[in-house]
Amino acid sequence: MNGFALWRRYARASLSGQTRYPGAFLMQMAGHLATTLMGFAAIWVLFHRFGTVRGWTVGQVALFYGLVNIEFALTETIGYGFERFGDDFLRTGAFDRLLLRPRWTVLQLLGHQFRLRPLARLAQGAAILALGLAMTPVRPLLFTLPMMLWAIAGGVAFFLGVLIGQAALSFRTIESLEIVNVLTYGGVEAGQYPFDLYARWFRQLMTYAIPLGAVSYEPMLAILGRSPHPMAATLAPAAGFAFLAIMLLYWQAAVRRHASTGN
Amino acid sequence: MPPSPARIVVEDLRKSYRVATRPPVGPAGLAAWLPSRRPWRTIAALRGVTFTIEPGTITGLIGPNGAGKSTVIKILSGILRPESGRVTVGGLVPWAQRLRHVGRIGVVFGQRSQLWWDLPVDDGFALLRDIYRVPPTLYRARRARLVETLRLADFLDQPVRQLSLGQRMRAELAAALLHAPPLLILDEPTIGLDAPSKLAIRAFIRDLNRQDGTTILLTTHDMHDIEALAERVIVIGDGRVLADSPFETLRATTLSGRRLIASFDGPPPTLTLPEGVSRLPATGQTLALDFDPARIAAPDLIQLLTQAGGTAGTAPLADVTITRPSIEDVISRFYEHHASSP
Structure with missing residues (x-):
């Protein structure tokens, strides 16, 4: 059985566990949906009061908001094993169990838990993105749709890279590092707004050093037809994959080092 | 001739751990978190361990806590890499060829579950079948035999967390053997079990060795495990092999008292x-x-x-x-x- 087929098997097993108590599950989803919707409600109120902010309409902001939330929600459904790695695998010694199985550790951790809870964030992000598309003129759908999917793929790669980096760092600290949440939850917060609202240094940091802008702001500018460098903006989501590749190399090195130092 | 699948060769194995000493409490403790200030201590876990295990044998590895047994087991399982020394299991170097190596061994830790806590036993088995790429016909035959000999039928559809310790250990054994490994490593397989469960596990291990020719390496603190199973005993203490002899020799000398x-x-x-x-x-x-x-x-x-x-x-x-x-x-x-x- 190849890796992808095995991952689907893991996901099925995980889903059967999560849906064993459907009542509790639905309540959790509802709670999650309510909290994330509050976030957009606040933006809505802001724009209702001022109309536009630095030339951005509420419909345009909805596009940024929707895109980054979809990206992060999809990452959370598959990346939970990495998010919880320090606490659930290293501290408990369960990581040894993964090493005893003849499969790549990354595949096993991706399959650790296929979570349904982030679907609330996904649904909300998709709804707000649709709202934004209805309110805002964008480039023809033939460009917009593939571009959107490409941006989402790059965004999932980016956020997954962050979670894998967080897990690799926890080999040093044993615990999951809360500080990395600055990049995950903080990244989602930052990506919800057009980047030109931020200071120049922050924008550059978030585009070149940590390619969050490359998977959210830049591709959306291309979709809106507002990018000064349309070609570069179209290619930008590739940076998410490059970031993921670097984090995977870091992960491999950390696992090797762990085998030498013991636990 | 290619090396037999389960021959274990261990030569002059050495391993030490670097352990962080506990930082002092208070502001001084915070300073100790700086990488350069962290006081480290080196503990030698293995100081040159050598032995060879032939296929189809049962070997007991005994020694006090902290003697280095677990380190040996971890290295043989491909989890840990030693500082120096040579190890091959069926011609493979465990840590360097981990993916191939672990596909050919079964490991059971008495104190740590290999199964999925929330999944029914049988679902866990099916997942392992896919992880180890066991062909369906082989899997069906193998599973049927293990379910029968380990008497798992009554709780196959129960989540692992609901099993008694004795039931869980039987399920763990089956889980480690679904892919028919030529080598089975058992780390304290009878710890905490009641007498009937211990007897059942010992009988199963003996039959597995006799009928399938599975090589077995076990660690234990229970002298009865050793008496019932081991043809040969390796005593490890202080990171060295203190004794390595057939069980009969041990019985005639040390155990006769x-x-x-x-x-x-x-x-x-x-x-x-x-x-x-x-x-x-x-x-x-x-x-x-x-x-x-x-x-x-x-x-x-x-x-x-x-x-x-x-x-x-x-x-x-x-x-x-x-x-x-x-x-x-x-x-x-x-x-x-x-x-x-x-």
Whole structure:
């Protein structure tokens, strides 16, 4: 059985566990949906009061908001094993169990838990993105749709890279590092707004050093037809994959080092 | 000829751990978190371990806690890489060829579950089938046999977390054997089990070795496990091999001794000990003696104690217990031997 087929098997097993108590599950989803919707409600109120902010309409902001939330929600459904790695695998010694199985550790951790809870964030992000598309003129759908999917793929790669980096760092600290949440939850917060609202240094940091802008702001500018460098903006989501590749190399090195130092 | 699948060769294995010493409490403790300020201590876990295990044998690895048993097991399982030394299992280097190596071994940790806590046992087996790429027909036959011999049928559809420890260990054994590995590594497989469960597990392991020719390496603290299973015993202490001998040799020498604890109603008598008896430090109203039954029979020794008791102001003999040496005693004897002949 190849890796992808095995991952689907893991996901099925995980889903059967999560849906064993459907009542509790639905309540959790509802709670999650309510909290994330509050976030957009606040933006809505802001724009209702001022109309536009630095030339951005509420419909345009909805596009940024929707895109980054979809990206992060999809990452959370598959990346939970990495998010919880320090606490659930290293501290408990369960990581040894993964090493005893003849499969790549990354595949096993991706399959650790296929979570349904982030679907609330996904649904909300998709709804707000649709709202934004209805309110805002964008480039023809033939460009917009593939571009959107490409941006989402790059965004999932980016956020997954962050979670894998967080897990690799926890080999040093044993615990999951809360500080990395600055990049995950903080990244989602930052990506919800057009980047030109931020200071120049922050924008550059978030585009070149940590390619969050490359998977959210830049591709959306291309979709809106507002990018000064349309070609570069179209290619930008590739940076998410490059970031993921670097984090995977870091992960491999950390696992090797762990085998030498013991636990 | 290619190397046999389960031949284990271990040569001059060395491993030490770097352990962070506990930082002081308070602001000074925070400074200790800086990488350069972190005080480290090196602990040698293995100081040159060498042995070879032939396919189809059962070997017991014994030693006190912290002796290096677990480190050996972890290295052989491909989890840990040693500092120096050579290891091959069926021609593969465990840590360097991990993915291929672990596909050919089964490992059971008595204190750690390999199964999925929330999944029914059978679902976990099916997942393992896919992880180890076991062909469906082989899997069906293998699973059916394991379910029968380990008596799993009654709880196959129960989540692992609901199983009793005895049931769980049987399920763990099955899980480690679904892919028919030629080598099975067991780390304290009977720990915490009740007597019937221990017997069942031992019988299963013995049959597995006899019928399938599976090579078995086990660690244990239970001398009965060793007696029931091991053809050969490797004693590890202080990161070294203290003894490596057939079980029969161990039985004839170290294990043949008995310990007698005699309690008296008051101060015990002073005895001139006959040949083959040695006195252990004991307190109050008891007397502890180690003796060799080949040189003095237990009834004779008891008679001696009965006669001595009650004379010259000492108390009469009240009770007698005879035990076999525990694994810790056996090991401490090896230590003494090791210390006296360096």
